[in-house]
Amino acid sequence: xxxxxxxxxxxxxxxxxxxxxxxxxxxxxxxxxxxxxxxxxxx
Amino acid sequence: xxxxxxxxxxxxxxxxxxxxxxxxxxxxxxxxxxxxxxxxxxxxxxxxxxxxxxxxxxxxxxxxxxxxxxxxxxxxxxxxxxxxxxxxxxxxxxxxxxxxxxxxxxxxxxxxxxxxxxxxxxxxxxxxxxxxxxxxxxxxxxxxxxxxxxxxxxxxxxxxxxxxxxxxxxxxxxxxxxxxxxxxxxxxxxxxxxxxxxxxxxxxxxxxxxxxxxxxxxxxxxx
Amino acid sequence: xxxxxxxxxxxxxxxxxxxxxxxxxxxxxxxxxxxxxxxxxxxxxxxxxxxxxxxxxxxxxxxxxxxxxxxxxxxxxxxxxxxxxxxxxxxxxxxxxxxxxxxxxxxxxxxxxxxxxxxxxxxxxxxxxxxxxxxxxxxxxxxxxxxxxxxxxxxxxxxxxxxxxxxxxxxxxxxxxxxxxxxxxxxxxxxxxxxxxxxxxxxxxxxxxxxxxxxxxxxxxxxxxx
Numbered sequence: 076x077x078x079x080x081x082x083x084x085x086x087x088x089x090x091x092x093x094x095x096x097x098x099x100x101x102x103x104x105x106x107x108x109x110x111x112x113x114x115x116x117x118x
Numbered sequence: 119x120x121x122x123x124x125x126x127x128x129x130x131x132x133x134x135x136x137x138x139x140x141x142x143x144x145x146x147x148x149x150x151x152x153x154x155x156x157x158x159x160x161x162x163x164x165x166x167x168x169x170x171x172x173x174x175x176x177x178x179x180x181x182x183x184x185x186x187x188x189x190x191x192x193x194x195x196x197x198x199x200x201x202x203x204x205x206x207x208x209x210x211x212x213x214x215x216x217x218x219x220x221x222x223x224x225x226x227x228x229x230x231x232x233x234x235x236x237x238x239x240x241x242x243x244x245x246x247x248x249x250x251x252x253x254x255x256x257x258x259x260x261x262x263x264x265x266x267x268x269x270x271x272x273x274x275x276x277x278x279x280x281x282x283x284x285x286x287x288x289x290x291x292x293x294x295x296x297x298x299x300x301x302x303x304x305x306x307x308x309x310x311x312x313x314x315x316x317x318x319x320x321x322x323x324x325x326x327x328x329x330x331x332x333x334x335x336x337x338x339x340x341x
Numbered sequence: 342x343x344x345x346x347x348x349x350x351x352x353x354x355x356x357x358x359x360x361x362x363x364x365x366x367x368x369x370x371x372x373x374x375x376x377x378x379x380x381x382x383x384x385x386x387x388x389x390x391x392x393x394x395x396x397x398x399x400x401x402x403x404x405x406x407x408x409x410x411x412x413x414x415x416x417x418x419x420x421x422x423x424x425x426x427x428x429x430x431x432x433x434x435x436x437x438x439x440x441x442x443x444x445x446x447x448x449x450x451x452x453x454x455x456x457x458x459x460x461x462x463x464x465x466x467x468x469x470x471x472x473x474x475x476x477x478x479x480x481x482x483x484x485x486x487x488x489x490x491x492x493x494x495x496x497x498x499x500x501x502x503x504x505x506x507x508x509x510x511x512x513x514x515x516x517x518x519x520x521x522x523x524x525x526x527x528x529x530x531x532x533x534x535x536x537x538x539x540x541x542x543x544x545x546x547x548x549x550x551x552x553x554x555x556x557x558x559x560x561x562x563x564x565x566x567x
Contacts, residue, residue, distance in 0.1 A: 076156050076220075079213040080140060083162050086212070087136065087318065090205045091129050094325045098122045098332070185563055237514045244511040251501040261497050264560045265511065268490065271556055272515060275549055279518035282525060282542070 122328035129321030135314045139307070147307045159217045161308055165315035166209040167231055170238055171273060173203030173319065177245070178270020181263030190334075193259035196266055198326035200245050202319060207239040233280045241269045255334075345437045352428065352441020357448055359418065366414045367452060373410060374457040377403045382464045392465045397527035400461055401520055404454055404480065408487040409509060411450040415442065416495045416508060435562035443492045443557075450484055472530040475539065479526045482546040486519035487512075489550060493557040497564040515553075522546050 119127075143161045177196045184192040214232045215225045226232070245265055252258035360366055381399045385392075428438055458480070462469045469476060491512055498507040526542035 076159060076217055077144070079159050079216045080144065080162065082212050082216060083166070083209050084136070084140070086205065086209050087133065090202075090322065091133060094129075094322065094329065095126070098126075098325060098329050185560075237517055241514045244514065247510060248497075248501065248507065251503055251507060253502075257500065260563050261501075264493070264497060264563055267560060268493070268515070268553070268556060271552055272518070275518040275545075275552075276514070278545060279521040283521045 120328065121331070122325055125321050125324030125326075125328055127321075128317060128324060132314055132317035132321050135310075135317065139311045139314050142310065143307050147304055148301075156217055156221055159213060161311045163210060163213050163217075163231070164308070165312040166206045166213075167235055168312070169315050169319050170203055170206040170210060170235055173199045173206065174238055174241060174266075174273060175270050177203070177266040178268075181266035181270070184259060184263045185267075190255075190259065193262065194327050194330045194334075195323070196262060197249065197330050198323045200242055200249070201326050202322040204239070204242040204246065205322070206315075206319070207235055207242060210235040211239060228284060230277075230280050230284045233284070234276050237276050237280070238273075241272065245269065345434055345440070348433050348437035349440035349444060352433065352438055353444035353448070356415070356418075356442065356445035360445070360449060367449065370407060370410050370414070370449070370453045371456050374403055374407050374453055375460055377406055378457070378460055378464050393467060393531060396461075396465050396467045396531055397524045399465065400458075400527060401483070401524050403457060403461070404484065405487065405516060405520055407453045407457060408450050408484055408491065409512070411446055411453065412488065412491040412495055412508065412512075413505075414449070415446055415492075416499070416504075419495070419499055420504075429565055435565065436558050438565070439492065439496075439558055439561035442496070443488060446488045446492050447485065450488060451481075454480060454484065467531050468533065469531070471533070475536060475543075476527065476530050479523055479530065479539070479543065479546070482543065482550055483519045483523035485550045486546060486553065487516055489553045489557055490515040493561060493564065496561065519546060519549055522549070 139161070143158055147158070147161075149157070177199050180192045180196040180199070183189070184196070211232065214229070214235075218227055218229075218232075219225055245262065248265055249258055249262050252261055378399070381395075381403070385395060458469075461467075491508070494508055494511050498504045498511065501507050522542045522545050526539040526546070529539045529542075530536075
């Protein structure tokens, strides 16, 4: 039964981490047009 | 603070509070007399199930408003809510069998809540697949809205038919599905857990929304 | 309103004429249904479970497949002949277009089921006679449930990738409630239970049909318009 608690935590943490990575990747982003910085816009 | 950062903070607070709920549920909440430690799954299972369903209803509502207003923010919200809803459905579908195996001796049982969530899970999968299969953003938003609205209308019928279907099968002896009337300390634990899941839903959706927004912006720049 | 119905009938008639002129689609659907029933007959152990216990499930699995087949056939027709695109140019109400397609699909499935039901009775020797009318009612209501949502989704998936896969995947959760209700009602009817026991299920089936007929009618234009 504690296993259920562990699994829930794992799923939530995994998803939180996945979001973190995906958003982070987009912030760094491939091949952006020079002179346009999404970092400045988001800060 | 950008939207993504706000989402991250909310999620972080949610996760920390989740840990607190865990401690309270496992260590400081009394055991239920007839069911023992197994009953404690309801502190996680039920809030997750409630949000799985609510997320689908919100997708439907967003769909209705989208078809009237054509505001892409509504579609972005639906996209986010769908992904988060799927995650919560996964929680319900994995914790159910884990707890069910020792109690009922089988991994799967056509219990009302599990079966409803399974159908919702298929709904979510279909929704995400549909979104993935349409390239044009406007068309995708419209189709998603149509499916979302149909999904929302389906939810009450899922409940009714699953409830009726379930009564055909032998009832589990030890555990009666459904919220038992709770003494105070258990009720508090449950409410705290529900609050935490609400917070996590919001945090996740905000982040996923921000991600969708960012992708659209980058798409525009590249084009 | 009358105009909507008239237009719907025009659309339906066009589709049905196309269907029944060639007859291959209808024939293959009937053959398929007979095949499924035969497989069930030989796939079960008659000494282990009585036909009466299995019969409702067998009937409804068969009819669900028949409905899916009908929807798929209509869908294939669209892909091959581009009939939907052609109709969109015509001065038709979108609602009529949906109702027309719905009607054509219902007639098609109806014919298949009308042939399938006697076959079912033949194979499984179930006492259908005394409950024929309510049973036909259940069949009509549940089939309407499948086809109402199915017709809406058919129009939607045409413009998607993996279109053939999408239809059954999207449709699955929507098939379950009417299926469950139909099986429950059919079981009661075949067991010669009083009609009042099935009444609740019939009411729910009717509610399902009304809700999704209205919803689909309202939503259809969003699946075809720009």
